[in-house]
Amino acid sequence: MDSMGIMVRKQTAADQALRLDNQICFAVYSTAHAFNRVYKPLLDRLGLTYPQYLVMLALWERDDVAVKDLGERLFLDSGTLTPLLKRLEAAELIKRTRSTEDERVVLIALTAQGHALREKAKAVPQSILAASDCSVGELLAMKDEIVALRDRLNAALGE
Amino acid sequence: MDSMGIMVRKQTAADQALRLDNQICFAVYSTAHAFNRVYKPLLDRLGLTYPQYLVMLALWERDDVAVKDLGERLFLDSGTLTPLLKRLEAAELIKRTRSTEDERVVLIALTAQGHALREKAKAVPQSILAASDCSVGELLAMKDEIVALRDRLNAALGE
C-alpha cells in the first residue's frame, strides 16, 4: 500500500531476483549461444560443429583415451559422445577401437587427418579473440572466474 | 631445436590458444551446462525445462507480446520458440492467439496458471545462489562482464 491507500506491488528481493536481466545464468546461457554463432562460420570450414571442435581440442592435447575420460574432461556423457564420436569417425578424423585389456572400454585415437586438422584450427582462436573485442588478459581473468563458478556449481551437485 | 640440436616442438602462442583449459568459450559452455544441471531438480517441481523457465521469466515481466519480441529478448528464433511455446500452451501456462491487427503476429499471453506459477518460482533464485556459493555482488559483477562480452560477440556477428 502507498500513502494514498492504493494497492502498490512491493518490489521484493524475490521479485528482483526473477528479473531476466539480473540472472547470471541467462548471461552465461546467452553468451554460450553467442559464442556458438561466432564459431559457426569458422568451424564450417573445418567441417566441425562446436561440440566436435571441443572434442578435437581435447584429443589434440591427449588421444588414445577412453570415452569415459573424454566425457570427464568435457563434462559430457556417453549419450552425447557416442553419436558425436561416430560422426567424427565417419569423417575419418578419429578411430574407435575396443581396448583389449578391458573390453568395455572404447579408445579414441586421432587419424592422420585428425592430427592434420590441428594446423587448420590454429587460425580459429585468433578470429574469436578479434570478435570478442577484448584483451587476452581480460578474457583469461574472466575465464578463471567463470571456471571457479562452474566448479562450485558442480560441487553443489555432488552434495 | 634445443641446444643439443634435437627436434623440440616449439610451444607457440597458437598452440597455447588451442588448449582447452585456455578457452573462455569452453568455460562459458561448460558453465551453462553446470547451471542447467543445478536448475533441473528445481525446475522439475515447476514442470519446466530451463529454456521454458527463461520464457516464463520473460513473460512474467511482460506478456501479450509477439513471438518475435520474445525471441529478441531471449536471442532465440521461431524454430526454437514455436515448439517450445506449443508445449507451454499444452501445459496451459500460456495462450497463443493471432493478432487481429496483424495476422502474421502470434501473441503470447500468460494464463491464470501461468501467472500463478510465478509464486512457486520465487524460491528458485535463492537455491541457485546457494549452489553458486558466491555473494550476490560478485555474481552481479560477473554477470555484467559476461553480458558485455556477449554483446560484443553479437555485435561482431552483425558486421
Added chain:
DNA sequence: CTCAATTGAATTGTGCGCAATATAAATTAT
C-alpha cells in the same frame, strides 16, 4: 569359485538450437 554389484558404452526418447525453407500477411513500388 560363484553370484551379485559395479562399470563403460550404447540405445531410446524428449527437448532444445538453428539453418533452410515454406507460407501467408502486410508493405512498397510502379
Added chain:
DNA sequence: ATAATTTATATTGCGCACAATTCAATTGAG
C-alpha cells in the same frame, strides 16, 4: 490496383544434451 518485396511465424532436418534403460565385461564379497 497489381506485382515485387519484406515480415512474422511455422516446418523440416540435423546435431547436440541428458535421463533412463540395456547389455556385456569386470570386480568383489562370501
